Amino acid sequence: MNPTRRILFAALALLACAAAPLQAQTGDWPKRQPVRLVAVFPPGGSVDQVSRILAQQLTTQLGQTVIVENKVGASGVIGTHAVLSAPPDGYTYAVVFDTHGVNPSLMPSMPYDTRKDIAPVIVIGTAPMVIATPAASEYKTFADVLAAAKGKKNISFGSVGSGSLSHLAMAMLVRRGGLEMTHVPYKGGGPLMQDAVAGHVPLSVASVFVTKPHIDSKRLRPLAVTTAKRAPELPDVPTVAESGFPDFDARAWWGVLASARVPPEIVHRMNDEINKALQVPEIAQKLAGQGIALMGGSPEAATAFIDRQIETWAVVVKENNIKPE
Known part of the structure; x- marks a missing residue:
């Protein structure tokens, strides 16, 4: 055998040896260790709650423990970066909120490239956001808020974070x-709701998911929803569009992400499992009961959705000169 052919065969043998461990790892997923869902916002908020609803069902489906860890800060960037820094073996995922689609235009020096370094697994669903006020507030309707704000009475509103869709809306x-x-930014829906029900901030803007329990308990009064149509869960609450802002439509969303270095076959298997979980009546009812319109679908559909979000909200960030706080 001539030297060139020897070198070629040696190179092919090395490639085969390198691929063998990866094939073994992907073939036995998820048997080797627990799967981690990293919730990128604090306990008590919608990302945390969605993560725990999914984790319970996925544990049953996979026959493997699925644990939730909260890694918070920088509107989800810290938790997402932690996932990208983990071994790309398909055992660590980020559960993110709508801030994920805003961060690229808001934080140009992020420690990762949102499009190149991340493999979207699935978009779980979308939901209206609710503008609410404490039960004892002077604002009885959204018209009261608009009149006060137009009358130069500076009103504070709390959002789930700087650069979140609630902030941008x-x-x-x-x-x-x-x-x-x-604007008063909070580090997630949990902390925002604590201050809102305590009357420390006049207005809160957050998803139906995180706000509705406090509306049901009569501690918060809903004033308006941010979607083009009224929310089925709050049929008596007017939309912002009805209140003099035609075509106004902004909705929260939740997704699951992996590192782009995770083998595509594992990403698709995780996608299949989450789609199955969303079809379980109990899980679908829990999420729908909190105002989430389920989406699901393929990783490719998730990528297209998130790309559109990045493009849409980049315009809003630029037009309103929004800076990270």
Whole structure:
């Protein structure tokens, strides 16, 4: 055998040896160890709750423990980066909120490239956001809020984080309506709801998922929803569009992400398992009961959805000169 052919065969043998461990790892997934869902916002918020609903069902389906870890900060960037820094073996995933689609335009120096370094697994669903006020508030309707804000009474509103869709939706509203409002960012829906029900912030803007339990308990009064149509869970609550802002439509969303280095076959298997979980009546009822319209679908559909979110909200960030706080 000539030297060139020897080198070629040696190279092919090395490639085969390198591929063998990877094939073994992908073939026995998820038997080797627990699967981690990293919730990128604090306990008590919608990301945490969605993660725990999924984890319980996935544990049953996979025959493997699925644990939830909260890694919070920087509107989800810290938790997402932790997932990308983990071994790309398909055992670590990020559960993210709508901030994921805003962060690229808001934080140009993030420690990862959202499009290149991440493999979207699935978009779980979307939901309206609710503008609410404490039960004892002077604001009885959304019209009261608009009148006060137009009358130069600067009103504070709390969001689930700087750069979140709740923040950007209100920024659009303030700009279009010529309103005076001050943004108070929180580190997730849990902390926001604690201050909202305690009356420490006049307005809260968060998903139906995280707000509705406090509406049901009469501690918060809903004033408006941010989707084009009224929310089925809150049929008596008007939309922002009905209140003088035609075509106003902004909705929260939740997704599951993996590192782009995770083998595609594992990403697709995880996608299959989550789609199955969303079809379980009890799981679908829990999520729908909190205002989430389920999406599911393929990793490719998730990628297309998130790309559109990145493009849409980049325009809003630029137009409103929004900076990270």
